[in-house]
Amino acid sequence: MAGGKKKKATIKDVAEMAHVSIATASRVLSGSDYPVKEELKSAILAAARKLDYRPNVFGQLLRGGRNKQIGVVVPSISNPFYNQLFAAVQKVCMDQGYVPILYSSHSDWDMEKHYIDMLIHYQAAGALLSLVGWEEGMQKRLEEAGVPCVLFDQPHEDPKVSSIDFDFYSGGRLAAEYLIGAGHREIVFATGTVDRPSRKKLLEGFQAGMELRGCSFGEDQLVVHHTGRESGASAMKDYRCGQELGEKILERPYLPEAVFAINDMMAIGIIKKLETSGVHVPVDISVLGFDDVEFGEMIVPALTTISQSAYRTGELAAEMLFESMEQGSGMKRRLMLEPVLVERDSVRRKHDKIRRNH
Amino acid sequence: MAGGKKKKATIKDVAEMAHVSIATASRVLSGSDYPVKEELKSAILAAARKLDYRPNVFGQLLRGGRNKQIGVVVPSISNPFYNQLFAAVQKVCMDQGYVPILYSSHSDWDMEKHYIDMLIHYQAAGALLSLVGWEEGMQKRLEEAGVPCVLFDQPHEDPKVSSIDFDFYSGGRLAAEYLIGAGHREIVFATGTVDRPSRKKLLEGFQAGMELRGCSFGEDQLVVHHTGRESGASAMKDYRCGQELGEKILERPYLPEAVFAINDMMAIGIIKKLETSGVHVPVDISVLGFDDVEFGEMIVPALTTISQSAYRTGELAAEMLFESMEQGSGMKRRLMLEPVLVERDSVRRKHDKIRRNH
DNA sequence: TTGAAAGCGCTAACAG
DNA sequence: CTGTTAGCGCTTTCAA
DSSP, X not given: OXXXXXXXXXXXXXXXXXXXXXHHHHHHHTTOOOOOOHHHHHHHHHHXXXXXXXXXXXXXXXXXXXOOEEEEEESOSXXXXXXXXXXXXXXXXXXXXXXXEEEEOTTOHHHHHXXXXXXXXXXXXXXXXXXXXXXXXXXXXXXXTTOOEEEESSOOOOTTSEEEEEOHHHHHHHHHHHHHHTTOOSEEEEEEOOOSHHHHHHHXXXXXXHHHTTOOOOGGGEEEEOOOSTTOSOHXXXXXXXXXXXXHHHHSSSOOSEEEESSHHHHHHHHHHHHHTTOOTTTTOEEEEEEOOTHHHHSSSOOEEEEOOHHHHHHHHHHHXXXXXXXXXXXXXXXXXXXXXXXXXXXXXXXXXXXXXX | OOOOOOSOOOHHHHHHHTTSOHHHHXXXXXXOOOOOOHHHHHHHHHHHHHHTOOOOHHHHHHXXXXXXXXXXXXXXXXXXXXXXXXXXXXXXXXXXXXXXXXXXXXXXXXXXXXXXXXXXXXXXXEEEEOOSOOOHHXXXXXXXXXXXXXXXSSOOOOTTSXXXXXXXXXXXXXXXXXXXXXXXXXXXEEEEOOOSHHHHHHHHHHHHHHHHTTOOOOGGGEEEEOOOSTTOSOHHHHHHHHHHHHHHHHHSSSOOSEEEESSHHHHHHHHHHHHHTTOOTTTTOEXXXXXOOGGGGTSSSOOEEEEOOHHHHHHHHHHHHHHHHHHOTTOOOEEEEOOEEEOOSSSOOSOOOOOOOO
16 A cells, blocks of 8 residues: 555566565466465465566567567558458467467568568567568578468468468459359450469469350450559559549440459449449449458449458468467468359349259 | 578677677667777678677667557457558658557457557557547556557547547537538438447537537437447448448338438448338438548449548547657647548438528 | 676576 | 576676
8 A cells, every 4th residue: 555666566576575586486477387385376476466467578588488479461451351361360369369460561572571570570479471572581581580471362482381372263264154154255354463473373264264165365355454553552542443444444345244353342443433434233244353352242233253261361371370380390381272252243144044064 | 601590690799790899789789879989880880780680679678678669459450440540650650660560459448458458568669549448547557657648539538648539529510510401301310339439429419410400309310220249340340230220211111311320331331221222322312421431432322421531530649649759748638630521422412502601 | 988797577497 | 396596688887
């Protein structure tokens, strides 16, 4: 009840109050299984409670302990895809007693490097990374710093890193096959600049799918709007890109029957532009998205899309990270997630006769 | 080059290589203005570069240095409002050489406390908080730990805390006045559980606005859908709540002329439900939102709403925090932001005769 | 101008 | 079972 103490209580204060040595106090307070007489143990705990003792992380960390933070680097924090993904990561981490720290890189390789430095600096327990850039050295630096990592979302060739990526090629194929299966022939592929590996794969898969089903796919079916690198990969940017794409589609001599947009936000932009120009989806034209962002469900018409399962990706990535944290840096794994179609209202089925296995 | 070193270089290594004492090395490496002979200075810098020396934060922090992290606690990370806000915070922080750390509390007071503990634990340089809960003790704990904070978004009465809040009362009034000015009379107020101060104020303001313009406002004009506390304040949750509200509006004996929704995500849910039921916005009914979330612009019809200016809020909050970090904990300020109307397509103006100052 | 040394709070190796 | 002690990497007196 005496005058309030200004300074935080240290382990020394606790030890003194409990009439034991600092070592004994540490042994019970750090939760080690070292044997300590019950009597002292409870005295120490009581003292700690009375003093509102909290161990100083920096002391522990300096001593060589591992931080309980997990670094998560994503290109955009406002993109719902990464939000869902992070929600999953957060859940898995919290369950294990770790705290995820979110960094948004705006798809900027310098920023990405900056944040990775940060993680090493703070000796994060692990890192979950979606990067546009990657270099051999990175992996080595992280390994030397004892920060295991798993890459996700963006496909990388490097076989020496754990990663979970998405089968964009199959995704592209699925898109083509679904649209053709719905009775469309004149199909257009709408995209921003095809710079990232994910987009290249998607395009290749789409093309393959078209040709497999006897549809040709040429330059003129590719609608692309080049966007500057400046402002990063915000949801808004993709949406605006979609609007431009919608404009370009409207300018064509003939309206295509269907358009496949490279991600949901672009698809939403396209739909908005078409609708405000009096072209109705899916009556006049079908639109297929990609990602399965929450907002796809909220617009009118609800967006038919191909799901990358953000939540599952996050969950798996986190689980994989914990595995390699336990198993040591030896173990590397690569996982590939398959696309799944989410049918809603933005693609019109021209005939409902569905061919069953032949 | 000789065999790679496994361990990270410490200041001791640098000092040895430069043939100086640790103290001298520290003096130049920590950027102190302590006088050191130019010659040694450059030798030390060279050694540091060669060894790729990075100071160990925990050493510095343990010694009493301040962390360069700013903790930001928001109720939901998937809510675009907080995304925009955080984008602004991030910008301001980065410019000052600080790193913002984002925590999502799901509007859970226990989580909020948990994260605040975390910030104190890691001796964050400052905290930006949007909390559903608040207690006197909190402020004291933060102050004692030397973590200045500014509250935002949620209004709190406590006058001993810096805060930037939004004039929800005026917002509510503006909503009522705008809708009435657009020629509507039968107006409905759609909301989730009126539990937070922000919602209470909004409702009061709305009611006042209605009455001021000679419209009565009674129980029957209040449409509320109670949502459980469980899953937190995700965008999806508000959207679903909006759908329920839409349902309730459709069940009424007469369709109102306009509805004011407590936030944009709910407004979007309402619009979706109405549209899929064949009731068109704004032809059959007007919908006014609140927040000015990016997505409001993307839907059809584009959402008319009242802006809280997320970006500006974030910017101001961060600036205010830096002020109180510099000025010491003495200075407290309270700012109040005024609402601004964003006219788009979801509210129909029944007559375009606008009364000019009489 | 430089260096030796103390100590931030904590854990673990070693001695009793 | 308990206590003494060294030392993690860094900054900062204090002495030279």
